[in-house]
Amino acid sequence: MTVTRELLAYYEQDREHGRLREGRGRWEFWRTQDVLRRTLPPAPARVLDVGGGTGVHAEWLSADGYDVELLDPVPLHVERAAELRGVSARLGDARHLPVPDASVDAVLLLGPLYHLSERTDRVRALSEARRAVRPGGLVAAATINRHAAVHDTVYLGDYLGEPERQAAHAAATDGIMLSPGRGFTAYFHDPDEVPGEFADAGLPEARRYGLEGAFWLYGDIDDWLDDPERRTLLLDAQRSMESVPSLLGVSGHMLTAAYRDRHMSASRP
Numbered sequence: 001m002t003v004t005r006e007l008l009a010y011y012e013q014d015r016e017h018g019r020l021r022e023g024r025g026r027w028e029f030w031r032t033q034d035v036l037r038r039t040l041p042p043a044p045a046r047v048l049d050v051g052g053g054t055g056v057h058a059e060w061l062s063a064d065g066y067d068v069e070l071l072d073p074v075p076l077h078v079e080r081a082a083e084l085r086g087v088s089a090r091l092g093d094a095r096h097l098p099v100p101d102a103s104v105d106a107v108l109l110l111g112p113l114y115h116l117s118e119r120t121d122r123v124r125a126l127s128e129a130r131r132a133v134r135p136g137g138l139v140a141a142a143t144i145n146r147h148a149a150v151h152d153t154v155y156l157g158d159y160l161g162e163p164e165r166q167a168a169h170a171a172a173t174d175g176i177m178l179s180p181g182r183g184f185t186a187y188f189h190d191p192d193e194v195p196g197e198f199a200d201a202g203l204p205e206a207r208r209y210g211l212e213g214a215f216w217l218y219g220d221i222d223d224w225l226d227d228p229e230r231r232t233l234l235l236d237a238q239r240s241m242e243s244v245p246s247l248l249g250v251s252g253h254m255l256t257a258a259y260r261d262r263h264m265s266a267s268r269p
Contacts, residue, residue, distance in 0.1 A: 045105035055081035062086035126201030210251035
C-alpha cells in the first residue's frame, strides 16, 4: 500500500475518529471488542495495534490494563492516538513493523488489510505480525466481506446511484472497491480466502468470526444499541452464530485470529 494523497485526504477529514463511536458503527466496535476480549492473552500483555486509527480500540485496551503501542500511516491519527492515556503512538507500515522479533504478545490488524489490494502485500503484513509476536501470541486481522458494499449501499439508499451501484457490484465480483468520491482502492475479501492468507504467513488453523451478522442491516439497530439490556441480548445472539460458515459473509466485517506456533487451544472460544 502506498499512502496516496487521496488516501491521506480522506482520513485527514477525521472521519475515522467517530465511525465506530456513534450510530450503527458502534455494533462493529462492540463486536470487535467482544471477540478480542475472549481471544487476547490476559493483561498486562503487550499489544501492537497496527493501523489503529485514532485509537478507538487502543483506548479500551489500555483501560483493560494492556500495554498498547499504536502504529498508523496517517499523521493525524497518530497525533490523536498519542493523546490517549496509556497509549504510545507512532507512524508505521503494516508490511514493515518497526519492532524486534517476538517482542509483543499480540498484533492487531484491524484496518490495514482493507487497503492492501495485492495478496502479496496482505501476506507480508500477516507475516510481519507473526514475526513480531512471541510463540503462542495472537495475530488478529479484520477484513471487509466481499458483498458488504452491496448490502451497505442498499441500506443507505446509495444503491440508487449508478456509480455507487457499479462500484459495489465490481467489489462483489473481484474484491476491488473503488469508492466513488474517495479516489482510493480498498479490498473486500471472500471469507473463504482469508485462512489461506493466514496459512501462507505461517499462521495455520485460523478461526473466523463474523462481526455484525445480519443485524447491521436492521433498520432499528440504533434502538437496540442504545438500550444496554437489548444490546446484551444482541451480543449474545450474534455470539451464538459468529463462526457458522454459511453466515460469515453476511457480516460487513470478519475478524480472523490465529496463534503463533501452536494449535488453537481447546480452551479458546
